[in-house]
Amino acid sequence: MFATEFEYKKANSVSEAIQLLSNDADAKLMAGGHSLIPLMKLRLARPGTVIDIGGIAELQGITANNGILRIGALTTHAQLAESPLVRDSARILWETAYGIGDPQVRNRGTIGGNVSHADPASDLPTVLVAMDAKFTIQGQGGITRRGSRTVAAADFFTGAFSTVLAENEILTAIEMPVLAANQHSEYAKMAHPATSYAVVGAAAVVTMDGNTCTVARVAVGGLTPSPVRGQSVEQALVGQELNAETIAAAANLIDNDLGSDIIGDIFASAEYRRAMAAIELKHAIFHATGLAHH
Amino acid sequence: MKIQVTVNGKAHEKDVDPRTLLVHFLREDLGLTGTKVGCDTSQCGACVVNMDGTTVKSCTCLAVQADGSQITTIEGLSPKGELDAVQEAFWNNHGLQCGYCTAGMIMTAVELIDKNPNPTEDQVREGLKGNICRCTGYHNIVKAVLAAAEAKRS
Known part of the structure; x- marks a missing residue:
């Protein structure tokens, strides 16, 4: 399958990429191309220009400083899954990256491309919402003219395949707090058997004082156009001693947070996905806390 | 667009349409038909080649993205007449x-x-x-x- 004809331009810096974007209303950015190329081959996307940002050095790199893990937008899923720094700073992200696609997809697909594509069935958006990640976005004008802004993960996703990114903006990095020793995290998903995309995905990050939960952040995705924070669940977890009963009771409250816009398709009906959200969330919280369960 | 790619140790410079997939470039421009097109949707892996040290699905990579890279295909795994x-x-x-x-x-x-x-x-x-x-x-x-x-x- 071939894409429709397009002009190919390679950007060597973020500012060059923004310049190219600003001068061309019909341009798309390409990082690893693992979301964009399939769309172009199916002709669901027909950009007149493809701007290849895959070689921009300043978008690479994983660092942790002052309690903040910073991941360059071009970091591949394989780099996340192979990084001891990610493992020790954000275990949920490390484990989730390893579960994406297959080795070849992980070798090319990037975290920035993944979240900018904003596929509802993707794993990383849900995880990043639960991790309270911040997305750094660079626009025209440079730092002196409010060219750069930071958006919370929960506000970045605005719907299926939609984000707050403006046409001349680039996601440059994703930052999140490094998890402390008493913060436990886990992502659980009902994976589509062929693609391993999330039919329903659930992420939990819990802060524990002994057996008692002091802070909780949970999110679900896959069944909603963009990830949903489970605030009812979080409120029910905080102050509780976590055990089979309290976790199950809290996870069941996710239904209150889901709203009415639930995805249903040939793989799983909306009703089924809604029922599975509580189950996957229960798995995520259980595994995060290290409790045994069935 | 002109690209330079080293495939199985041999340098090539070719003019390609930007929408040419790497797998078609390898098979049709270079005649290396060991690499196959299977599903053409990055699921099946028949098109896997090694690019700059990691495997990629060459049906989901543009030939222009391979500009400047080193590629190994099945033909280049071992010297002619020998098996890896x-x-x-x-x-x-x-x-x-x-x-x-x-x-x-x-x-x-x-x-x-x-x-x-x-x-x-x-x-x-x-x-x-x-x-x-x-x-x-x-x-x-x-x-x-x-x-x-x-x-x-x-």
Whole structure:
């Protein structure tokens, strides 16, 4: 399958990429191309220009400083899954990256491309919402003219395949707090058997004082156009001693947070996905806390 | 657009339409038909080649993205007339039937063993997740990869 004809331009810096974007209303950015190329081959996307940002050095790199893990937008899923720094700073992200696609997809697909594509069935958006990640976005004008802004993960996703990114903006990095020793995290998903995309995905990050939960952040995705924070669940977890009963009771409250816009398709009906959200969330919280369960 | 790519140690400079996929560039422009087009949707892995040290699905990579890169295809794994340890192991263990998936399987297995010289059976199965075989099932393929890893270690 071939894409429709397009002009190919390679950007060597973020500012060059923004310049190219600003001068061309019909341009798309390409990082690893693992979301964009399939769309172009199916002709669901027909950009007149493809701007290849895959070689921009300043978008690479994983660092942790002052309690903040910073991941360059071009970091591949394989780099996340192979990084001891990610493992020790954000275990949920490390484990989730390893579960994406297959080795070849992980070798090319990037975290920035993944979240900018904003596929509802993707794993990383849900995880990043639960991790309270911040997305750094660079626009025209440079730092002196409010060219750069930071958006919370929960506000970045605005719907299926939609984000707050403006046409001349680039996601440059994703930052999140490094998890402390008493913060436990886990992502659980009902994976589509062929693609391993999330039919329903659930992420939990819990802060524990002994057996008692002091802070909780949970999110679900896959069944909603963009990830949903489970605030009812979080409120029910905080102050509780976590055990089979309290976790199950809290996870069941996710239904209150889901709203009415639930995805249903040939793989799983909306009703089924809604029922599975509580189950996957229960798995995520259980595994995060290290409790045994069935 | 002009691109420069080194494939199996040989430098090529070619003019390509930007929408040309790497797999078509390899097969049609360079005549390297060992790499196959299977599903053409980045699921099946028949098109796996090694680009700058990691495996990629060449049906989901534009030839222009490969500009300046070093590529190894199944044809470049071993000198003419010889077999790489993984190729040898696939032969010895009957790790193929029709052979359509084999080039991709082998390219993936080479990277897998490079990264993890002593893989468990589970790790081999997990590592072959992006390669689909529709003939044999995976039993002999997994056996072949384990045997190749052992042969490379000794």
